[in-house]
Amino acid sequence: MLDTAGHRRRDTEWLAAAWADPRTRVLVLERGDIREHGWPALLAKQSRALISTGTDQPELVFRSPDQAPGGERYLLGEDGEGRAYFAVRAEQGVELEEGPETKITSLRDVGALLSGRDSGLLTHAVAVANWHAGHGFCPRCGSPTRIEAAGHVRICENDGSEQFPRMDPAVIMLVHRTVDGVEQCLLAHNPNWADNRYSILAGFVEPGESLEHAVVREVAEEVGVAVDEPVYLGSQPWPFPRSLMLGYFARAVGTAPRTDLEEITDVRWLSREELAAAAESGEILLPGPVSIARKLLERWYGGELPGGW
Numbered sequence: 001m002l003d004t005a006g007h008r009r010r011d012t013e014w015l016a017a018a019w020a021d022p023r024t025r026v027l028v029l030e031r032g033d034i035r036e037h038g039w040p041a042l043l044a045k046q047s048r049a050l051i052s053t054g055t056d057q058p059e060l061v062f063r064s065p066d067q068a069p070g071g072e073r074y075l076l077g078e079d080g081e082g083r084a085y086f087a088v089r090a091e092q093g094v095e096l097e098e099g100p101e102t103k104i105t106s107l108r109d110v111g112a113l114l115s116g117r118d119s120g121l122l123t124h125a126v127a128v129a130n131w132h133a134g135h136g137f138c139p140r141c142g143s144p145t146r147i148e149a150a151g152h153v154r155i156c157e158n159d160g161s162e163q164f165p166r167m168d169p170a171v172i173m174l175v176h177r178t179v180d181g182v183e184q185c186l187l188a189h190n191p192n193w194a195d196n197r198y199s200i201l202a203g204f205v206e207p208g209e210s211l212e213h214a215v216v217r218e219v220a221e222e223v224g225v226a227v228d229e230p231v232y233l234g235s236q237p238w239p240f241p242r243s244l245m246l247g248y249f250a251r252a253v254g255t256a257p258r259t260d261l262e263e264i265t266d267v268r269w270l271s272r273e274e275l276a277a278a279a280e281s282g283e284i285l286l287p288g289p290v291s292i293a294r295k296l297l298e299r300w301y302g303g304e305l306p307g308g309w
Contacts, residue, residue, distance in 0.1 A: 002077035002085060004124070009075055009150040018084035020074075025062035027076070027087045027121060028069060029129055030096055030104075047107040047126045047239070051114075054101035058110055060118045061102055069094045072126045074151030076121050087125035087151075091130065107239070127239035128152065131165040134241065139163070143208065167237070167244045171214045172202035174296040175227055177252040182271050185300055186252070187284065188223060189266040190224030197285045198268065199293050202245070215248050223267050224258030227251060233299065236292040247292045249300070272301055279307045 008014050018024050030048045050061035065086075072089040079085070090096075096104045107126050111119050115222060120148035128151055135154050138145055154163040175186040187198040203218035215230040227250035236245045270278065275297075278284040286307055287293040298305055 001177050002120070005075060005078040005084075005102040006152075008078065009152050010148075015075065015150055018075075018078075020064050021084065022064050022066075024065050024084045025088065026065055026068040027060055027062055027085070027125055028096065029087060029089050029125055031071065031090050031092050031094070043210070047130075048096065048104050049107075049122060049125075050096055050098070051105055051110055052057070052101055053103050057115065058113050060114065060193055072132055072147060073149060074125060076124050085121060087129070089122075089129045108288075108290070110287065111300075123237055123239060127167075127237060127242060128165060130241040131237050132214070132231060135163055166242055168242055169205040169211070170199060170202055170238075170243045170245050171205060171211055171218060171229065171248060172245050172292055172296070173215050173219065173227075173248040173250045174200045174300050175223075175225060175250050175252050176300060177269070179269075179303075184269040185269050185275065185297070186223065186225070187268045187270060187275075188264045189268075190263060191265045194285065196283060198266075199287050200296060201264075202293070204243075212247055215250050220256035221258065224256055224262050225252050226254040226256040228253050233296060234292065236295075238292075245292050247296050249296070275301060276305060279305050282307065283297050288308060 027049055051058045068088050069090045071091045071240055072088045074089070076085040076087055098104055107122050111122065114122065115294070132147070132151070132154070136145060137143065138156035138158065138161060140161055141156065141158050143156050145154040145156050145163060147153070148155050152165060155161070156163070177184055179281055186200070188201055189198050201222055203214065203222070205214040206217075209217070211232075212230045216227055219225050219227045229251045231249045233247040233249060235247065237243075238245050279286050284296060286305060294305075
């Protein structure tokens with residue numbers, strides 16, 4: 001992982017010198033247009049970058065500063081050798097071009113295959129780009145905002161207020177129980193997914209509640225199951241558009257009033273053997289390997305599972 005170099009973001013002399021340094025690496029992102037296709041299409045578009053396909057493991061393709069297109073510029077960090085990394089959200093109309101050993105792909109598709117460094121850089125770049133796409137105007141007075149601090153602050157042109165990138169905390173939880181000595185996990189289906197696509201439960205944290213309370217509330221609301229003993233596993237940034245996923249295990253202890261009858265249309269309890277068999281046959285399509293949902297499932301299962309979105 002790189003040093004995100006937060007102390008460099010307002011150092012204009014250092015930033016100028018870094019941009020002039022031919023060793024500096026620049027990651028180019030496409031720019032989505034919310035006016036043409038809406039927010040989901042914008043997020044998909046500007047999560048795309050070039051990767052190399054001529055190596056065993058995909059790698060991000062970087063440019064030198066003098067080869068980078070115009071556009072919004074964000075400092076991503078600095079490595080141990082003093083090399084700076086930037087992202088550029090290209091100007092509207094600039095399209096990436098594939099070559100003989102390069103491919104345009106998205107964070108969703110390639111994130112799990114990249115190295116830790118490259119996955120972190122692309123996630124950082126996409127998260128900041130998505131934030132900028134939705135914060136061109138001040139939430140206080142509606143005036144235009146400008147970019148400062150190497151892409152990590154927006155300042156209102158009218159009242160001078162500073163806006164910082166926002167992360168929305170969300171809990172994601174694997175619910176499990178024991179029936180007649182057999183351990184089972186709960187999978188759920190959203191009506192907007194393909195018929196065989198299932199995952200674990202998730203939901204946003206509401207104002208005034210702890211993460212553990214959010215776990216209990218979301219499970220009750222979505223599937224009518226009462227849980228206790230939430231146990232934290234880990235977290236994952238998910239920049240679609242700006243979530244921070246906080247993963248939990250939670251044990252089912254009974255029933256609870258279900259108040260959300262729209263997000264979940266089917267629930268299945270599966271033993272470890274049933275889960276593996278359903279995933280192997282394609283009866284159930286599990287979350288992809290890049291997701292924390294998959295990490296929770298495989299931690300509970302005790303090994304790798306087949307298939308994925």
